[in-house]
Structures are given as C-alpha cells and as structure tokens.
Amino acid sequence: MTAKVVTITSGKGGVGKTTAVANLAVALAADGKKVVCIDGDIGLRNLDIVLGLENRIVYDVVDVIEGRCRLRQAMIRDKHFQDLFLIPAAQTRDKNAVSPSDMVRVCDELRPDHDFILIDSPAGIERGFRNSIAAADKVLVVTNPEVSAVRDADRVVGILEAEEKYSPALVLNRLNPAMVKSHDMLSAADVLDLLAIQLIGIVPEDEGVIVGSNRGTPVALDGKSRAGQAFRNISKRLQGQEVPFLDLDKQEGLWGRIQRLAGGRK
Amino acid sequence: MGGFFDRMFGSKRSAESAKERLQLVLVHDRTDLTPAQLEALKDDLLKAISRHIEIDPAAVQIGLERDGREQRLVADIPLRSVARRRAG
Numbered sequence: 001m002t003a004k005v006v007t008i009t010s011g012k013g014g015v016g017k018t019t020a021v022a023n024l025a026v027a028l029a030a031d032g033k034k035v036v037c038i039d040g041d042i043g044l045r046n047l048d049i050v051l052g053l054e055n056r057i058v059y060d061v062v063d064v065i066e067g068r069c070r071l072r073q074a075m076i077r078d079k080h081f082q083d084l085f086l087i088p089a090a091q092t093r094d095k096n097a098v099s100p101s102d103m104v105r106v107c108d109e110l111r112p113d114h115d116f117i118l119i120d121s122p123a124g125i126e127r128g129f130r131n132s133i134a135a136a137d138k139v140l141v142v143t144n145p146e147v148s149a150v151r152d153a154d155r156v157v158g159i160l161e162a163e164e165k166y167s168p169a170l171v172l173n174r175l176n177p178a179m180v181k182s183h184d185m186l187s188a189a190d191v192l193d194l195l196a197i198q199l200i201g202i203v204p205e206d207e208g209v210i211v212g213s214n215r216g217t218p219v220a221l222d223g224k225s226r227a228g229q230a231f232r233n234i235s236k237r238l239q240g241q242e243v244p245f246l247d248l249d250k251q252e253g254l255w256g257r258i259q260r261l262a263g264g265r266k
Numbered sequence: 267m268g269g270f271f272d273r274m275f276g277s278k279r280s281a282e283s284a285k286e287r288l289q290l291v292l293v294h295d296r297t298d299l300t301p302a303q304l305e306a307l308k309d310d311l312l313k314a315i316s317r318h319i320e321i322d323p324a325a326v327q328i329g330l331e332r333d334g335r336e337q338r339l340v341a342d343i344p345l346r347s348v349a350r351r352r353a354g
C-alpha cells in the first residue's frame with residue numbers, strides 16, 4: 001500500500017477547504033480506505049473542530065517535526081472510523097515552524113500504511129501553501145461561483161501549472177442552482193470555461209454543511225444530503241471510479257419547484 | 267432583487283457581468299500585463315508596422331485572447347490595397 005497525497009487548496013479563504021477535507025476524509029473512510037488528514041494551517045487550527053476531534057489533541061504536526069513525539073502519538077483516531085486519523089496543526093506556532101521538506105518527510109513516513117493522505121492547505125500562496133503542496137500527488141482547488149474566489153483560484157492554478165508536477169482539479173463549492181437558473185450566479189460551465197482545468201466535483205449550497213460542522217459530524221455521513229452526495233462522489237473519483245456529475249436541476253426539491261413556478265426568488 | 271427592472275431596461279444579468287469581468291481580469295492576471303502596458307505595446311507595434319507598409323490605425327485590432335489556459339496576442343491589421351493607396 002502506498003498512499004496518494006491529495007492537497008486541498010483555494011487561494012481565497014472561506015470557500016470551504018476545511019469542510020471539503022473533512023467530508024472527503026469521512027467519505028473515503030466509509031469506503032474502507034485508510035486515511036490520514038493533516039491540518040496544514042499552522043497557527044489557525046480548524047480541521048479538528050470540523051471533524052469533532054478538538055478535545056482529543058495532545059501532540060500536533062510541529063511536535064512531530066521537532067521530535068517531541070513519534071508520528072503515531074500525534075495521530076488522533078476519528079470517532080466514527082477506525083482507519084481515519086487526524087494530525088492537527090500547531091496552534092501556538094506559525095507557518096515558519098514547518099518547511100516543505102518536513103511535510104515530504106512526514107508524508108513519506110505515512111505512505112506505506114495508508115491509502116490517502118489529505119492535506120488541508122491554508123489560504124494564500126505563501127509558505128503554508130508551499131508546505132501543503134510539497135508532497136502532493138494531486139491538488140484539488142476549491143472555489144465558489146464568485147468573482148473573487150474564481151480569480152484567486154486562477155492564480156493558484158497558474159502557480160501549480162508553472163511547477164508542472166501537480167495536476168490541479170477543480171471543486172466548485174456552494175453552487176446555488178436557483179441563482180444559476182435566474183442568471184445571478186456563475187454556472188459550473190462558466191467557471192470551467194474561465195479556469196480551463198479538469199473538474200472533479202460540484203457541491204451544491206446546503207445548510208446541512210453548517211449543521212454538520214456544528215456537530216463535528218461532516219455532512220458526507222448524511223445519506224440524504226445533496227452536498228454529502230457530492231462529496232461522496234468526489235471521493236469515488238479520487239479512487240479512480242467514473243461517477244456522473246449530479247444533475248442539480250433535477251434534484252431541486254418540491255419547495256424549489258414551487259418557488260420557481262410562483263416566479264419568486266430567494 | 268431587481269430582476270424585473272433588469273429585464274425591462276435590458277440591462278445585463280449579474281452572472282453575465284461576472285463572467286465578462288473575469289474574462290478580462292484573468293487575461294491580465296495571467297500575462298502580468300496591465301491594460302496600460304498593452305496600449306503601449308499596441309502603439310509600438312503600429313509604429314513599427316507603419317514604417318514598412320501603410321495601414322489605417324483606426325482599423326487595427328490588437329488584443330489578448332484566451333485559448334484554454336493559454337493567452338495569445340492577436341493582431342488583425344487590414345492592409346490598404348495598392349489601387350486605393352494611389353487613389354487616396
């Protein structure tokens with residue numbers, strides 16, 4: 001077994017990177033994969049609370065790098081899945097405590113015993129981002145259908161392509177089908193045309209995502225959630241399966257259809 | 267909000283504005299070329315070409331175009347025919 005290292009990044013903050021990592025992690029673990037997530041946002045630890053593991057942290061990734069603990073000791077086992085682990089970010093240090101070669105070393109030590117290593121990159125294109133992509137086999141760029149997020153995603157894709165060793169794929173997060181329908185939101189086709197990279201998933205806007213974060217139970221565990229379904233589909237694609245993209249229009253609920261027929265918009 | 271009035275006065279829906287604005291800004295982001303620098307480049311190109319052949323500066327179109335993730339500088343420069351040049 002040799003793990004695939006997948007880094008999730010975005011350029012702009014607040015587009016749903018951490019949520020995407022948490023959801024892909026549980027979706028992969030639910031398929032029986034051995035998964036480790038690494039929170040790469042040193043100083044702004046977040047993945048622990050989204051996964052509901054914030055009370056179990058003893059050591060963090062900087063403790064591993066600086067030799068204060070063994071790798072195993074910093075790996076926190078998930079509440080739901082035996083084979084899902086989190087290596088948390090340090091909260092009281094900054095990004096300069098880690099170098100790209102440190103991340104490569106940590107990932108190389110994890111590779112033999114796992115199927116997937118997911119790295120949650122910080123926003124921006126500086127040191128923390130460089131650290132997060134250093135070991136990546138695959139980079140997922142998360143964006144929202146908003147001008148600022150798309151522009152920043154394009155910068156990140158440009159940087160990744162300039163380095164030639166990464167193959168970026170796009171996760172379009174928080175798409176609102178009703179707004180797309182009324183031409184008040186960029187469509188998936190628009191964003192793909194602008195960014196011109198491979199698409200790996202479209203995640204519809206879903207209140208369940210916040211409810212999941214509130215509880216520390218990612219929405220991918222909710223079989224009825226559309227966003228959860230979208231994340232489960234991305235996890236299948238990461239495993240090399242061909243899964244058709246969700247038809248977001250067709251899945252529009254009864255309420256959405258009533259609103260549309262009534263000519264109303266949210 | 268405003269959907270009805272937008273339609274009535276024929277103004278663009280916001281998604282269309284977003285796409286058009288992004289198309290422009292991404293070309294400049296990717297090439298690290300500001301609109302002012304592009305204008306200066308156009309002027310230099312026109313001057314250079316005019317030294318060799320007669321052209322109508324008003325008919326010249328020079329701009330950056332996207333092709334996937336690649337950008338190219340495209341120039342469309344109509345040449346005046348010899349007959350017209352003599353007549354003019």
